[in-house]
Amino acid sequence: MIRRFPTAKAAAEACGDATLELLNEARRRRGGARLAVSGGSTPKAMFEAMSARPFDWTDIDVFQVDERCVPPDHEQSNYRMIRQALTGPRTIHRMLGELPPDEAASLYEDEVGNAEFDIIQRGMGADGHTASIFPGLPLPKSNRGIAGAIWVPAMSQHRITLMPPVLEHARATLCLVTGADKAEALHAVLRGPRDTTKFPAQISSPVMIWFIDDAAGAKLES
Numbered sequence: 001m002i003r004r005f006p007t008a009k010a011a012a013e014a015c016g017d018a019t020l021e022l023l024n025e026a027r028r029r030r031g032g033a034r035l036a037v038s039g040g041s042t043p044k045a046m047f048e049a050m051s052a053r054p055f056d057w058t059d060i061d062v063f064q065v066d067e068r069c070v071p072p073d074h075e076q077s078n079y080r081m082i083r084q085a086l087t088g089p090r091t092i093h094r095m096l097g098e099l100p101p102d103e104a105a106s107l108y109e110d111e112v113g114n115a116e117f118d119i120i121q122r123g124m125g126a127d128g129h130t131a132s133i134f135p136g137l138p139l140p141k142s143n144r145g146i147a148g149a150i151w152v153p154a155m156s157q158h159r160i161t162l163m164p165p166v167l168e169h170a171r172a173t174l175c176l177v178t179g180a181d182k183a184e185a186l187h188a189v190l191r192g193p194r195d196t197t198k199f200p201a202q203i204s205s206p207v208m209i210w211f212i213d214d215a216a217g218a219k220l221e222s
Contacts, residue, residue, distance in 0.1 A: 002190070002210045004217050008178035012045035015176045015211035019046075019119055020055050022172055026118035032059035033118045036162060037086070038131070039066065039078025042123045042176055047085035057088045063112060065122060066132040067095035069104070069149075069158035101149035101158040105140070108147040108160060120162075120170040120205070124177045128185040128199035132161035135198050139164070164196070164203050172207040180215040187219040 005011040019035065026033035037043065067078045072094065074080065079094050086092075093111050096104045122130050129135060132150055140148025145165050151158050167173070177186055189201045190210070196202045 001208065002212065002217075002220075004212050004214065006214050008042075008213045008215070009045055011178055011211045011213045012043070012176060013049040015043075015121070015174050016046040016050040017053070018209065018211070019121060019174055020050060020053060022119050022174075023055075023060055026171070027059055030118075032061065034061045034063065034115060036063040036065045036117050036120045036170075037082060038121055038123045039064070039068075039081055040123055042178055043121065044081060044085045046121070046176055047082060051085065051087040055088055057090065060089060061093065062086070062089045062091070063093045063117070064095045064108075065120060066159055066161035067097045067104075069097045069101050069160065071098040095147075095160045097160065101151075101160060102141060105147045105149040105160050106143055109142070109144050112146050112162075112166070117166070117170045118172065120167060120173050122167070122173055122175045122201075124175060124182060124185065124189065124201040126181045126185055128189055128201050130175075130201040130203060131167065132159035133164065133200040133203070135200060164200075167203050168205055170205040172209070173205040175201070175208065175210045176212075177210065177216045178213040180218065182216040183218045186212065186216050190220065 023033045068076050070076050072079045140150035142148030142163050145163050189199045
């Protein structure tokens with residue numbers, strides 16, 4: 001399903017509202033809910049909108065989709081941005097980016113455990129990557145297929161990420177994609193042949209909802 005909005009702000013707010021609605025539904029059904037959220041600049045407005053809504057975060061466990069291997073107070077830390085913008089949750093299960101990457105990934109596999117996520121909020125880069133799974137690179141190193149570590153040469157950076165099997169088994173995935181720089185990749189991901197090695201953003205779960213703005217969706221009609 002594709003939900004399109006005139007502005008990035010409108011898309012972000014709608015994605016946030018849908019996330020809260022699905023969390024409430026999961027909590028009613030199972031007594032609690034598990035949410036994994038992405039970092040980067042795109043979801044910040046979504047987290048701020050979610051924080052402004054009246055919502056009970058009791059029994060909601062929040063995890064990270066991926067992280068740069070930096071300390072939690074570093075300006076590039078996904079955790080730092082999430083913690084500042086998403087103020088409702090008492091605890092966010094943090095990827096320990098200050099540790100050696102393989103160790104941090106292994107510890108996060110223990111943190112996540114075997115339970116699937118009710119919702120994973122993902123983004124997409126202009127190159128078609130999602131989480132920290134990048135086109136043209138091997139899959140991250142992972143002990144149990146839950147979380148892995150990878151070196152990204154283009155960014156000269158180690159990262160930690162949830163692995164494709166975890167992304168695929170989420171009960172619902174909400175993808176927030178905004179900006180004209182994403183238009184070409186979004187067209188390929190949504191309208192082109194399936195090739196998750198070339199476009200990891202094509203990794204899908206049973207429920208996939210795309211929240212996009214007009215700029216990102218500009219090439220979908222062609």
